[in-house]
Every structure is written in C-alpha cells, then in structure tokens.
Amino acid sequence: MRLAGRRARDLGIVVGGLPTGGHNGITDVAGVSVGHTTVDDGVELHTGVTAVVPTQLGPQRWSLPAAVYTGNGYGKLVGSTQVDELGVLESPIVLTATLSVFRAADAVLTHLMRRRPDGLSFNPLVGETNDGHLSDIRRRPITEGHVLDAIDRASAGPTPEGCVGAGAGTTALGYKAGIGTSSRVVGAPDTPVTVGVLVQANFGGVLTVLGVPLPVDELVPQADRAEPPGNSCMIVVATDACLDARQLGRLARRAVFAMGRVGAAYANGSGDYAIAFSTAEPGRPAIPDAQLDPVIAAVLDSVEEAVLNSLFTATTTSGAGGRTSHAVPHQAAVRRLVDAGRIPGGRAVAGAVGRPATRPSR
Incomplete structure (x- = not known):
C-alpha cells in the first residue's frame, strides 16, 4: 500500500509515450519482488534496507543473466566483479547505507547458505549510497535481522517509495529523495516485454522535470545549502526480455545515462551504478541487437520516472546534526511545469495541493 506523497503521474507528469505495467514499478516484471526494512528513530537514524528479490533463483535455477555498469566507481558494490566476470546474478540485490554495506553482505550470505x-561459494550483491547527511551513519545500525527481514517480506505488489528502506535518509538534486520505481511495456501484444526499474536516489545536481529546471533555492528558499556527502545513485533494472549479459550491460549503461535527464551533476564523489538482470526462461535465443531500441527507450523512460517518483513521494525529514532535507513542494513544481507548457493546467495544479503527504508504509 502506498501512503507516501503523490507519484509523478499523480501530478500530471508523464515521461515518454510508452505504456507502464500495472503497478508502474519493478514488480511488474513477473517473479520480481521488493522488500524494505526501515530503521528510523525520528532523530538521528534515518536508514534501512531495500531488497530486490528475483524469485526465479531457486533449486531449478541458481543464476540469472546479469550485468553491472559503473558510471563512477566512488562507491561500494560488493560482488560486482564476479557479475562482470561471469555475467550472472546469484543473489537478491540488497541496497543500504555506505558503512552498513559489509554487514548487509554478510547477512545476504547467511540467506544464501540457508x-x-x-554450497561452497556464494556471491552476494549489495550496494549503497551515503545517507550520512540525515542519519548517524557511523553507528552502523543495520543488522542481519534487518536484511533478512527485507528479503523475507519482499512482495510482488505495489512498492512503497520515498522515505522507506534504503531511501529513508537519502537526498537527491537538493531535495529529500529515497526509493523510486517505474516500468514500461514494449513489443507486440502477443509477445510483450516488460522493463522495471528501482532507484536509490542520493545524488547532486539541479532537479529537472521534463526539461524544466526546478532549483531547490528557488522552490524552497529556506532549504539548507549544505551539499550532502556521497551523491550517489543505485539503479536496478529488471526485464523479462531474453537478453544475454552483454546486452544487459548495454541496458545498464543507458540506466546511468538517464540520470542526466533529471539533472544529475555526475560529481567526483558520486557512486553511480546500474545492475541489470533478465528473468527470461533459459534456452531461448536472445533478442537481436537491431531490435533493442524499444527496450532501451523503456529503460531510459523508466529510470527518469523512477527518480522523479523517489522525489515526489518523499517527505521533509530532519535528522542528524539538526539538518533538514526538504521535499519537493508539489504545488510550486506543478505551476512551473504548467507555465512552461510541459503539463496541462487546472486539474494538475489542483491535484498538487490535495491531500497532504504522509510517511510511507514500512
């Protein structure tokens, strides 16, 4: 159940012309589930765990085709070199805070060994962004129980977004951000292909929506100007398209490219990674490269919208050191987009000042 602020489409913001899946999220890819554990004391801790769990991993099949793309390697993605080398994913993908990534990886190992x-060798895949702007990251509060709970509770329904799980303490493009997700469906009606994306957004730049800059210092004049540490983004791309590891690497690269659409600065300290995997049944021929354009378009649009969802569903959060990260003010953002002719007026503006946002379910 989504109880966060409105998603981009709820505000009239539509990215591209491709149709979405039923949930407009990564769980629209059959067999992909998402679970969160949020650790939030309302004061010094705003952190957690988000797990993307492909249910196809089991006794009949212990690996899926996969690839990792490193846009900028200022980060910690445990297990990435083996994915690069062998082109397979062997574990749930877990996201958390920077200094908790190693404990989280050990917890995923516990899950795999159970x-x-x-088994004698396992490759947990665990990524992170730095939520130290709002959370006391040095306390390393994430435990094995938090990670296993996120994996065990993963579901295929609508995915909670915003200040939840690994996004509880993140900030992106000057505003409070968090977890966001989106999906697209392409191909013929009898052979549809679904692409789903989930992001942990925590990177710098100027928020840009449908080509319109929305600087935080203009929309939220009272906002703290301190640049959060880390400035990173983790992107997970899932698809049921029959693709090999090389082709999935091409999709992962496009996922990082798509950050530029929303105004990413790609700073020196920004750890920008994309992980792409396919759930297609083994033994089928891969889609020819010449037919990949719709799938590539689906990745680009899904990443763009997932980042916007991570922002628009987030709520203003105060945390460690008395710092505050402000949510995007919906009404001000929508008015700018209407004035720029990017979205229709009237209903969109009215919708932006409807029911107040609440904290997401955990």
Missing part, C-alpha cells in the same frame, strides 16, 4: 546448505 537456501543452499551444500
């Missing part, structure tokens, strides 16, 4: 008691 599932495969006869």
Whole structure:
C-alpha cells in the first residue's frame, strides 16, 4: 500500500509515450519482488534496507543473466566483479547505507547458505549510497535481522517509495529523495516485454522535470545549502526480455545515462551504478541487437520516472546534526511545469495541493 506523497503521474507528469505495467514499478516484471526494512528513530537514524528479490533463483535455477555498469566507481558494490566476470546474478540485490554495506553482505550470505546448505561459494550483491547527511551513519545500525527481514517480506505488489528502506535518509538534486520505481511495456501484444526499474536516489545536481529546471533555492528558499556527502545513485533494472549479459550491460549503461535527464551533476564523489538482470526462461535465443531500441527507450523512460517518483513521494525529514532535507513542494513544481507548457493546467495544479503527504508504509 502506498501512503507516501503523490507519484509523478499523480501530478500530471508523464515521461515518454510508452505504456507502464500495472503497478508502474519493478514488480511488474513477473517473479520480481521488493522488500524494505526501515530503521528510523525520528532523530538521528534515518536508514534501512531495500531488497530486490528475483524469485526465479531457486533449486531449478541458481543464476540469472546479469550485468553491472559503473558510471563512477566512488562507491561500494560488493560482488560486482564476479557479475562482470561471469555475467550472472546469484543473489537478491540488497541496497543500504555506505558503512552498513559489509554487514548487509554478510547477512545476504547467511540467506544464501540457508537456501543452499551444500554450497561452497556464494556471491552476494549489495550496494549503497551515503545517507550520512540525515542519519548517524557511523553507528552502523543495520543488522542481519534487518536484511533478512527485507528479503523475507519482499512482495510482488505495489512498492512503497520515498522515505522507506534504503531511501529513508537519502537526498537527491537538493531535495529529500529515497526509493523510486517505474516500468514500461514494449513489443507486440502477443509477445510483450516488460522493463522495471528501482532507484536509490542520493545524488547532486539541479532537479529537472521534463526539461524544466526546478532549483531547490528557488522552490524552497529556506532549504539548507549544505551539499550532502556521497551523491550517489543505485539503479536496478529488471526485464523479462531474453537478453544475454552483454546486452544487459548495454541496458545498464543507458540506466546511468538517464540520470542526466533529471539533472544529475555526475560529481567526483558520486557512486553511480546500474545492475541489470533478465528473468527470461533459459534456452531461448536472445533478442537481436537491431531490435533493442524499444527496450532501451523503456529503460531510459523508466529510470527518469523512477527518480522523479523517489522525489515526489518523499517527505521533509530532519535528522542528524539538526539538518533538514526538504521535499519537493508539489504545488510550486506543478505551476512551473504548467507555465512552461510541459503539463496541462487546472486539474494538475489542483491535484498538487490535495491531500497532504504522509510517511510511507514500512
């Protein structure tokens, strides 16, 4: 159940012309589930765990085709080199805070060893962004229980977004951000292909929506100008398209490229990574490269909208050191987009000042 602020489409903001899946999220890819554990004391801790769990990983199939693209390697993505080398994903993908990534990786190892008691080698894949702007990151509050709970509670329904899980303490493009997700469906009606994306947004730049800059110092004049540490983004791309690891690497690159659409600065300290995997049944021929354009377009649009959802569903949060990260003010943002001719007026503006945003479910 979504209880966060409005998503981009609720405000009249539509990215591209491709149709979305039923939930407009990564769980529209059959067999992909998402779970969150949020650790939030309302004062010094705003952090957590988000797990993307492909249910196809099991006794019949212990790996899926996958690829990792490093846009800028200022980060920690445990397990990425083996994915690069072998082109397969062997575990749920877990996202958390920077200094908790190693404990989270050990917890994923516990999960994998329980599932495969006869196994001798495992490759947990765990990424992070730095939520130290709002959370006391040095306390490393994430435990094995938090990680296992996120994996065990993962579901295929609508995914809570905003200040939840690994997005509880993140800030992006000057505003409070968090977890966001989106999806697209392409191909013929009898052979549809679904692309789903989930982001943990925590990077710098100037928020740009449908080509219109929305600087925080103009929309929220009282906002703290201190630049959060880390400035990173983790992007997970799932698809049921039959693609090999090389082709998934091409999609992962496009996922990082799409950050530019929303105004990413791609700073020196920005750890920008994309992980792409396919859930297609093994043994089928891969889609020819010449037919990848619709899938590439789906990735670009889904990443753009997922980042916007991570922002528009987030709520203003005060945390460690008395710092505050302000949510995007919906009414002000929509009015600028209407004035620029990017979205229709009237209903969109009225909708932006409807029911107040609340904290997301955990």
